[in-house]
Amino acid sequence: MKAYLTRRYMFSASHRLHSDAMSAQENVATYGKCNNPYGHGHNYALEVTVSGPVDERTGMVCNLADLDGFVQREILERFDHQNLNTLPEFAQAIPTTENLCISSYDILQRGFHYAHLEKVRFEETMMNSFEYAGGAELRV
Amino acid sequence: MVYLTRKAEFSASHYYHNPEFSAEENRRIFGKCNNPNGHGHNYTLEVTVKGEVDPRSGFVVDLKQLKDVLNREVLDAMDHRFLNKEVPEFLTRIPTTENLAIAIWQRLSPKLEAAQLHRVRVYETPDLFVDFYGEV
Numbered sequence: 001m002k003a004y005l006t007r008r009y010m011f012s013a014s015h016r017l018h019s020d021a022m023s024a025q026e027n028v029a030t031y032g033k034c035n036n037p038y039g040h041g042h043n044y045a046l047e048v049t050v051s052g053p054v055d056e057r058t059g060m061v062c063n064l065a066d067l068d069g070f071v072q073r074e075i076l077e078r079f080d081h082q083n084l085n086t087l088p089e090f091a092q093a094i095p096t097t098e099n100l101c102i103s104s105y106d107i108l109q110r111g112f113h114y115a116h117l118e119k120v121r122f123e124e125t126m127m128n129s130f131e132y133a134g135g136a137e138l139r140v
Numbered sequence: 141m142v143y144l145t146r147k148a149e150f151s152a153s154h155y156y157h158n159p160e161f162s163a164e165e166n167r168r169i170f171g172k173c174n175n176p177n178g179h180g181h182n183y184t185l186e187v188t189v190k191g192e193v194d195p196r197s198g199f200v201v202d203l204k205q206l207k208d209v210l211n212r213e214v215l216d217a218m219d220h221r222f223l224n225k226e227v228p229e230f231l232t233r234i235p236t237t238e239n240l241a242i243a244i245w246q247r248l249s250p251k252l253e254a255a256q257l258h259r260v261r262v263y264e265t266p267d268l269f270v271d272f273y274g275e276v
Contacts, residue, residue: 003238004271049271054242057158058169059234064268065171 004118005061006049009071011080014041015095039083044100045123046075048108050115062115070112075104097124101132109134143258144200145188148210150219153180154235157224178222183240184263185214187248189255201255213247237264241272249274 017034018027027035034040048071052061078087084095093099105120119133131138155178156170166174173179187210191200217227223235229243245260263269 001238001242001272002275003241004273005238006269006271008267054236054238057160059156059236059239061238061270063169 001054002051003054003061004049004051005064005067005115006047007064007067007071009046009048009076010043011046011076012041012043013079013082013084014039015084015090016040017094017096019094039085042124044079044097046071046104047121047123049118049121050112051118052115066114067112070108074107074111078107097122097128097130098132101130105132105134141190142193142200143188143190144203144206144255145186146203146206146210148185148187148215149182150185150215151180151182152218152221152223153178154223154230155179156234156236158234178224181264183218184269185210185244186259186261186263187244187257188259188261189252190258191255194254201252205253206255209248209251213251214244217247237262237268237270238272241270245272245274 015034016036016039017031018037019030022030048067050062050067054061078089079100084090084100087095089095089103090099093103101120101122104122105117108117108120117134119131119138121129121131123129154173155175156173157166157176158169161169187206189201189206193200221227223230223240225231227235227243229246230239233239233243241260241262244262245257248260249257257274260272261269
């Protein structure tokens with residue numbers, strides 16, 4: 001039996017949306033308040049969805065302790081209470097929530113092998129959210 | 141095709157234990173959830189059905205019928221119960237959220253008229269949920 005398991009995590013970080021490829025005026029036109037040079041912060045919610053057959057012996061898709069440990073070590077410790085613009089992940093990419101989604105998906109895809117990664121979903125605020133499934137169509 | 145989701149809440153206790161594992165393995169794999177006295181959760185269940193809108197009623201499914209089936213098949217059986225001891229499926233299967241979603245699907249699927257079951261989502265806590273689509 002195949003099931004999909006989703007776990008939700010919270011972290012806080014700051015960022016500034018600014019592209020060196022645009023003029024100052026274009027940056028303001030494109031990013032609005034998010035272009036404020038001093039940056040600003042969010043409480044991000046991250047949802048990780050994994051899938052797989054339910055193990056007959058444990059009743060689990062994967063052990064939550066493994067997922068929690070991986071996300072804590074590889075994602076939360078990397079991003080929580082950081083200025084995203086200062087991190088190597090965003091040396092080239094603008095730290096939009098779209099790029100945060102892709103970066104987090106790639107980290108999980110490379111290193112988490114206890115279950116199949118379905119998608120990553122980010123809430124930047126209660127009013128917006130972003131999902132990424134490695135370029136595939138969303139299944140769940 | 142229109143999708144309709146009905147939500148319900150129930151509270152139950154459970155613990156995780158596989159008699160084929162040693163006591164040490166059970167503790168290592170299931171952690172705090174292995175406490176044989178059990179512990180509880182407030183579960184939220186979301187049942188999504190799909191179907192064509194009936195042109196006469198404007199309904200995908202009669203919500204009252206869906207609610208009755210949910211109450212009878214799931215809530216009456218599981219609400220305020222010790223899942224391991226009082227729900228037949230869990231005498232032989234570990235009542236993880238994964239197996240709970242599968243058991244609820246298996247209970248509801250044959251009982252629904254008109255609409256077809258699309259998804260069963262079970263939240264164990266607001267931070268953890270499982271989706272089951274009936275996939276083998």
